[in-house]
Amino acid sequence: MTENIGPADRAYRGVLRATGLTVLVVMGLVGLFLGFRAAQALRVAGWGFLTTEAWEPDAKVFGIATVLTGTLLIAAVAILIAVPMATGTALYISEYTSGWWKKLLITLVDLMAAVPSVVYGLWGFFLLQGHVIGLSRWISDYFGWIPFLAVEGVDPSDPLASETVYTSSTFIAGLVVAMMITPVICSVMREVFAQAPAGEREGAYALGATRWGMIRAVVLPYGRGGMIGGTMLGLGRALGETIAVYLIISPAVEIQPLILQNGANSVSALIALRYGESTPFATSALMAAGLSLFVLTLIVNFVASSFIARSRSGAASDA
Amino acid sequence: MLGESRLSDKLATLGAAAAALSFTALLYTQLTPFNGVFGFVVIAWLSFLGFYALLVSFDEDGPAVRDRVAAAVVRSMGLLLIGVLAVIVVYTVARGWKALGHKNFLFEDMKLAGPRDPLTVGGIRHAIIGTLEQIGLALVVTVPLGLGCAVFLNEIRGRFSRFVRTIAEAMTALPSIVAGLFVYAMLIMGLGFGKSGFAASVALGVMMLPIIIRAADVVLRLVPGTLKEASLALGASRWRTAWHVVLPTARSGLTTAVILGTARGVGETSPVLLTAGFTAVTNANPFSGPQVSLPLQTFEAVKSPMPDMIARGFGTAAVLMVLVVVLFVLARLAGGRAPGRLTARQQRRRMRASARDVLRFQGRRR
Incomplete structure (x- = not known):
């Protein structure tokens, strides 16, 4: 729209453009600075950055193979647990409740998304870990023949074996991260479920479907895009989670594919652990690790928003 | 009626629960x-689940089971999920209760309290001050910038604003x-x-x-275009429309976004x-010297092996939780309503204002 605008409006537009530009500069600065500072380390490491397991930047031997695998494993465990829980909860809220209880549940789930990660970390470390060890042990005893569920260094037939090999594992960290991302995924899913068209719901009931039949025939297919999008959004959060993971894991120095075994690592935990190393080059290496994490979450988030945008118009949700 | 449960359903639930508990207890x-x-x-x-399916299958068919x-x-x-939330909250408060019970916990810092000192010494005043100042400073910049940018994204459409939106979403x-x-x-x-x-x-x-940008952008997008057009048609300028129509209409949603x-x-x-x-001492000046905040204090305290330090950590986490819950309740009170939807009190205020306007118009005509 072009029109003759007064000086006040011209100033107003100028101010708005300036705000937009400022935000752009701030955001761009973060990206550029990360890339610029990371370049120094990346030039030294080359492609080996992706395949080296050790992290000794001062010896010029460093790579993110260990931490990236750890991050992905923790996120995978978290997603495997969080998606069924989030789907169940979202269906419960949108299909099985109504009135004040529904409103209260929505508020509680949103509140759960805002609980600080350090609190989740405390809960996971001091309370959950003790109770999960038994489960870890049971799984590894009976399903240890599946490669990544094995635990080394224990004798399954010895009931008094030390339980420390089961602590601080990828599995426990993933479990805690799952609790953090479930509410995020749940609120996206709930919104798309609630938008399933009433006509088709009634149609399903009129054809004699039970409530579960209606959910399977109408609500779930309609909400598929949102379900995938919400899951990806949760995945993005899981990849970047720092403090809860840091509190639980005991850092592994090489790739740890056994998810029930003591020792795990993640990119963000590595940064939190090693940022104090004062040489500029070590910081540059950490920047490179941070950049790779950022690129990963960026891809995941873009995929997520494209799925969510396809499933419904306009309103995007942020936890 | 859907959703209503019959007596037989309730009995099946109770029976299955009793059977499951006894079975598991026997097993254990x-x-x-x-x-x-x-x-x-x-x-x-x-x-x-097994017992319940069995009981229901006595008098229902496959799909119903x-x-x-x-x-x-x-x-x-x-x-x-709700249970997990309850456990997290209750556990944090319960473990921190020992520390929270002492009045000095909120009003002293850790300057004179080492890790071995009992809970009657030391507290988290420095962390409370730090959190308030840091978040306050952050808000002073992000609120005008974030809301301004959200208005920009909605009011000035074009290639540039689309680019800014993509970047903001990426961030x-x-x-x-x-x-x-x-x-x-x-x-x-x-x-x-x-x-x-x-x-x-x-x-x-x-x-x-x-x-903040993303949440505010979503809220502003929901402001009805007809309202803006009405304002512009009455001859209001663009910025008056934004200031007097768009922002007040979306106020509750914007407040929620910020909170x-x-x-x-x-x-x-x-x-x-x-x-x-x-740092363990109170530092009220955010511009010089280290300054600790509530989550950081929690994090550092629980890394200590001393039980009293861990209790302090949980106490700090409980204070942090209270702060988050308070913010959340504020957000719910302030917003969650669609743009333009008023509370009962706001509605009464509007009606009184328009009644005054009517009187004013009539008075002028006479």
Whole structure:
């Protein structure tokens, strides 16, 4: 729209453009600075950055193979647990409740998304870990023949074996991260479920479907895009989670594919652990690790928003 | 009627629950060497589903049995999540109660209290001050900038604003630790600032800005175009339309956006960990010297092996939780309503105002 605008409006537009530009500069600065500072380390490491397991930047031997695998494993465990829980909860809220209880549940789930990660970390470390060890042990005893569920260094037939090999594992960290991302995924899913068209719901009931039949025939297919999008959004959060993971894991120095075994690592935990190393080059290496994490979450988030945008118009949700 | 339950359903639920509990108890005490609460709950739940399906199948057909079992699974998922939230809150408060019970906990800092000192000495005043100042500083910059940018995205359409929106959305993916690392490398290593509350607030701001922009953008997009057109048609200029029509209409949603962004920022540990430094004394000046915040104090306290220090950590976490809950209640009170929807009190105020206007018009005509 072009029109003759007064000086006040011209100033107003100028101010708005300036705000937009400022935000752009701030955001761009973060990206550029990360890339610029990371370049120094990346030039030294080359492609080996992706395949080296050790992290000794001062010896010029460093790579993110260990931490990236750890991050992905923790996120995978978290997603495997969080998606069924989030789907169940979202269906419960949108299909099985109504009135004040529904409103209260929505508020509680949103509140759960805002609980600080350090609190989740405390809960996971001091309370959950003790109770999960038994489960870890049971799984590894009976399903240890599946490669990544094995635990080394224990004798399954010895009931008094030390339980420390089961602590601080990828599995426990993933479990805690799952609790953090479930509410995020749940609120996206709930919104798309609630938008399933009433006509088709009634149609399903009129054809004699039970409530579960209606959910399977109408609500779930309609909400598929949102379900995938919400899951990806949760995945993005899981990849970047720092403090809860840091509190639980005991850092592994090489790739740890056994998810029930003591020792795990993640990119963000590595940064939190090693940022104090004062040489500029070590910081540059950490920047490179941070950049790779950022690129990963960026891809995941873009995929997520494209799925969510396809499933419904306009309103995007942020936890 | 859907959703209403009959007597037989309730009886089936109760019966299956009783059977599952007895079965699991028998399994645990007599038949197998199992132990542990976790396993007990899992086995009890699975056997409950089995017994429930069996009971329902006595007088229903296949699809109905599946419906009941699915309903039971879905309900238990929902209740499980709420249960987890309750456990987290109760556990944090319970473990921190020992520390919270002492009045000095909120009004003293840790200057004179070492890790071995009892809970009657020392507290988290320095962390409370730090959190308030850091989040306040971050908000002073992010709220005008974030809301301004959201208005920009909605009012001035074009290639540039689309680009800004893409970038802002991309930045919501920025892991908070990377935001901290950025500020650490730029302000602290690059420009030579010391670790301070200010550096922490910059990191928090970088993290909160895209969250606020995105949430506010969504709210502003919902403001009806007809309202804007009506205002413009009455001859109001663009900025008057934005200031007097768009922003007031979306006020509740915008407040919610800001408060929820604040709630996320208050609880962030990792950016603060890298940028604020750590201190045991009260430092009210965010621009010089290390300044600790609530999540950071929690984090540092629980790393100590001393039980009293861990109790302090939980106490700090409980205070932090209270802060988040308060912010949340504020957000719910302030907003959650669609743009233009008024509370009862606002509606009464509008009606009184328009009644006054009517009187004024009539008075003028006479």
